[in-house]
Amino acid sequence: xxxxxxxxxxxxxxxxxxxxxxxxxxxxxxxxxxxxxxxxxxxxxxxxxxxxxxxxxxxxxxxxxxxxxxxxxxxxxxxxxxxxxxxxxxxxxxxxxxxxxxxxxxxxxxxxxxxxxxxxxxxxxxxxxxxxxxxxxxxxxxxxxxxxxxxxxxxxxxxxxxxxxxxxxxxxxxxxxxxxxxxxxxxxxxxxxxxxxxxxxxxxxxxxxxxxxxxxxxxxxxxxxxxxxxxxxxxxxxxxxxxxxxxxxxxxxxxxxxxxxxxxxxxxxxxxxxxxxxxxxxxxxxxxxxxxxxxxxxxxxxxxxxxxxxxxxxxxxxxxxxxxxxxxxxxxxxxxxxxxxxxxxxxxxxxxxxxxxxxxxxxxxxxxxxxxxxxxxxxxxxxxxxxxxxxxxxxxxxxxxxxxxxxxxx
Numbered sequence: 463x464x465x466x467x468x469x470x471x472x473x474x475x476x477x478x479x480x481x482x483x484x485x486x487x488x489x490x491x492x493x494x495x496x497x498x499x500x501x502x503x504x505x506x507x508x509x510x511x512x513x514x515x516x517x518x519x520x521x522x523x524x525x526x527x528x529x530x531x532x533x534x535x536x537x538x539x540x541x542x543x544x545x546x547x548x549x550x551x552x553x554x555x556x557x558x559x560x561x562x563x564x565x566x567x568x569x570x571x572x573x574x575x576x577x578x579x580x581x582x583x584x585x586x587x588x589x590x591x592x593x594x595x596x597x598x599x600x601x602x603x604x605x606x607x608x609x610x611x612x613x614x615x616x617x618x619x620x621x622x623x624x625x626x627x628x629x630x631x632x633x634x635x636x637x638x639x640x641x642x643x644x645x646x647x648x649x650x651x652x653x654x655x656x657x658x659x660x661x662x663x664x665x666x667x668x669x670x671x672x673x674x675x676x677x678x679x680x681x682x683x684x685x686x687x688x689x690x691x692x693x694x695x696x697x698x699x700x701x702x703x704x705x706x707x708x709x710x711x712x713x714x715x716x717x718x719x720x721x722x723x724x725x726x727x728x729x730x731x732x733x734x735x736x737x738x739x740x741x742x743x744x745x746x747x748x749x750x751x752x753x754x755x756x757x758x759x760x761x762x763x764x765x766x767x768x769x770x771x772x773x774x775x776x777x778x779x780x781x782x783x784x785x786x787x788x789x790x791x792x793x794x795x796x797x798x799x800x801x802x803x804x805x806x807x808x809x810x811x812x813x814x815x816x817x818x819x820x821x822x823x824x825x826x827x828x829x830x831x832x833x834x835x836x837x838x839x840x841x842x843x844x845x846x847x848x849x850x851x852x853x854x855x856x857x858x859x860x861x862x863x864x865x866x867x868x869x870x871x872x
Contacts, residue, residue, distance in 0.1 A: 478738070492612060512640060517700070521693060522550070529545065534597075542651060581640060584647070588648045591648060593738065594653075595607045618638070619635055690820075705835065705838065713782075717785045717789055718850065720786070728763050729801050729804045733807060736804070741812075753869070756803075760798040764794055792853075795854055807868070829860060
């Protein structure tokens with residue numbers, strides 16, 4: 463890898479990391495705006511619709527953005543088109559499941575289904591556009607596709623309130639704002655359809671380098687395996703919240719989820735700003751060592767946990783948040799190990815080990831689920847502190863084992 467190639471790769475990584483940070487801050491502002499300017503009923507309905515739309519979108523994509531990045535031997539435009547069409551087809555098959563979820567939520571089925579459809583489709587396009595821009599976009603485009611959608615949603619919601627727009631009924635401002643933001647993000651996928659591309663065009667259509675042409679990087683997983691991997695991850699993430707709510711109540715759930723949202727941002731940034739960049743730039747990934755990045759992110763998680771502890775100790779937060787104390791150490795350990803795992807998550811796709819990787823991730827998720835559900839199954843009395851500590855310990859050991867395996871892949 464030349465010095466110029468290394469510089470470009472790290473510049474891309476830094477651009478995506480900074481853009482992701484700005485997007486995260488914008489989303490925090492949007493969340494504060496909801497709490498300040500909208501009623502609990504409006505926020506609650508929007509939360510239900512957005513969560514169902516996110517679940518639908520995640521299952522329909524079935525990790526298609528990873529495949530778009532990993533399959534560097536295919537022209538980016540062709541891979542993006544295929545991912546979009548396949549995701550739409552899977553989304554239609556999942557429609558009965560979405561209708562069942564909406565019926566369970568007791569929302570007005572027809573308007574709710576329309577909103578969820580718009581949220582899911584545009585969010586799906588935005589997610590694919592982020593991966594597509596990593597392969598063919600400039601640094602400015604890679605940043606804009608991450609920052610503009612949440613910024614658009616925030617500005618639209620604020621404008622609706624300032625203009626006194628009606629936030630009730632069939633056209634709630636929050637949902638409209640979110641749809642508009644996702645639509646702006648999805649628009650960055652349109653260049654994939656501007657020029658006709660066929661498989662015979664080869665790598666020339668994507669201006670790939672010779673090292674890309676000879677790379678073994680690919681995603682050989684079947685659609686069923688990718689769907690299973692996605693479903694297991696999504697169900698586990700949902701189960702954590704539901705189990706905590708059932709066993710320990712809304713207050714304990716709020717303490718855990720609030721801290722998890724803050725700390726969980728770091729592994730997400732590592733995955734987007736490092737692992738995905740390494741897949742988008744396979745010619746530079748073979749000599750890149752992710753250990754330093756994973757450890758640096760782990761240190762950042764520790765510092766965030768220390769900042770939360772300092773805020774509690776100095777009484778900067780309301781006394782009702784004092785219960786967060788018990789969650790700081792376990793969640794710091796868990797999310798720190800998740801940073802290490804995320805730093806190596808591109809390796810399986812570059813070493814023909816993606817199938818094994820998916821099975822290993824699903825095995826870890828099932829182990830986590832057993833620890834999570836154990837108090838419910840065996841009706842064993844356990845405190846929230848003991849439960850989160852045991853769950854975080856098992857999760858951390860599993861992630862460390864997964865990291866060690868991926869680090870040995872060459």
